[in-house]
Amino acid sequence: MVQTNQKITHLPDNNYSVKVSSDLRKIGLNPNFWYPLAQTKEVKVEKPYAVSFGGDPIVLIRTKSQQVFALEDRCAHRQIPLSMGIVCQNTIKCSYHAWEYNQTGKVVKVPYLPEGCPLPKGVKSYPCREAYGHIFVFPGTAKLAETVPFPDIKNWFSSDYKTMYFSRLVNCHYSFLKENLMDMNHQFLHRRFMGKVKPTLLENSKGDNWVEAKFKFRGEPHPSAKLVLAAGRKPESDSEDYDFDVMTITTEYPYQTLRVCPPGSDEPLLDLWVAYIPVDQEQKKNHSFGMLMIRKPKIPGLINLLWPLMRYFTNVIFAEDKMIVEAEQKAYDLQGGDWNQEIFPVLVDVRELLSQKGVPLT
Template sequence: MTVGNTVQLSGSAQRANSPDLRKTGIHPDYWYPVAPCKRLKKGKAIGVRFAGDPIVLVRTENDTLFALEDRCAHRQIPLHVGAVKGEHIQCGYHGWTYDATGKCVSVPYLSKDKSLPNGVRSYPCREAYGLIFVYPGDKANLESAIFPNIPTHANPRYKTRYLDRQVHCHYSFMHENLMDMNHQFLHRRLMGSIKTVLMDLRKGKGWIEADFTFARATGKQHIGEKFILRRRSQPGEEVGRDLMTIRTEYPYQTLKFWRAGSEEPSLDLWNVYVPVDREQRINHTFGLMMFRKPSIPGLMNLLWPFIIWFTEAIFAEDRWIVELEQKAFDLQGADWNQEIFPLIQGLRQVLVQQGIPLPS
């Protein structure tokens, strides 16, 4: 039904999708990457955002990393426009200076007999896998926040490609997009017609995962896809089935692909979609795509440009479609989706149950 410029859904349809996943905020009591390590040089500061909260990341000349609220306690100027001085950051306006805990340690024009003003909030912060992580949640729960474990990243048999980009949609669209293998139709020009078969679905508190296998119906195989997704059998060799396992373990998502008969995955993907804005309609996608190197030395370097091209082309299609989903949600003002795939229904439950309501 359309009323004026507003499209409305019947009450029963609205209730069917309640609570609204797209109005669910990501839970802050986890470790989230906010920037690649290489973006932050020694003696510099950069500003990032987590769900609308400005955060300044500081790397001192001694390579000490810290994260604070990105605002000066004096007149709210972003601290990242200031200067890193020794182990401190100094605001660019009047020079108030903060240490790694956010304490104000100096006001250049304050007489010695006066006490220093309050400082700003600090965030637990650490570097791993080429990424800077912060913990934006309740510090009382920090101990129970499990830091992501990504052992393949250090495995010399793998080469890592980083994903680092903003996508204009709620993080839930990203989880659904990767997990819903029924959307291969979107990629038909790049991948031909691949039939995905759901083999198994498992779920527990805060996680859900599914196994898929593949069959090609029609279409030509692309060289990048051949390397990533398919296994070419050797003469006389018994070939089982390729297997893909996709898992959302809140708030992270992984995808592993094994060629038939192989113990090690050919592709091991770790992703997280970090809300940027307060409304959480923009996410910063950070990902590690770890590809197992072929046994022939140097072949990976030869294949790498094709892998980059192919994964970029796939990602561009996914970005286009999830941003259209967000636009449809914005127009409708509510979630009208009729989800019929039990895996995605289960995923939506995980994301709602683990998230927090966004302030309306």
């Protein structure tokens, strides 16, 4: 990352109206990246699975030999979803007239076409990879897929961590959620669990494709929140004092991460990776995929005992965030535009980044 550190010394002295060159809610997520479109467990052998990216229907197919491929979910003949079809070895047959497609989307057989007749054109295929318990697809220009870095989520592989997965539909433009994650000034929303916690912005910085903010918290978190933070603490080296933990939240387009590290350590207690995938063409709905890697306590198996409580805490926080960002989307729809008066520099930077890196919605 190219660092252009900007410590906050003052708030903007204007009337807080923030100019983003275009309406952020009309900016689509750039399709030229690798995105999780389903969890591994959802795509079962020979059971086509329908997903979408920004209104483009995509079918994910797992063959008997565990190969996964992604095709446009629309038969080239009469546009029936191929996800209604039948998987045969390495091909899929449309359920209507049995046109058969291979993994590249090419029509390889039309059962009622006489031998030797040219076959009709097929459907689009998408670069597809299975990793981190998810099926990732490159929805943009396929030839760019090889050159665009695949997400690098190191702690997912570490046996020191246990991963909690999230997969939720949220009825809002993805940008509301991206702003929400970077915005630690909304602890009031989470007052039941985090009401006594006061965040302080330590520093914010940005580069060409990223924005980062570091926060410190003062005050006692709720016991269940404390549990999530306490579990992986190493008694010999990590302070018990939560006031000194540092939370680093990064938007590295198009993904986001949130890490909480004890003082002087770069081994996070919590390491969250999230991606919000627009579902519909207007991008007013998104599928949120997340992986929260929680450092395991020293006592073997203890994490499994604590897991339901940790799950409960994170579910409550996510439900509160979902409720509020969906209310933001409704307000936006009602007023027909973005009237935000954002005064927090981190969010101003995130909004700018999302505007610059996204693509206009048509």
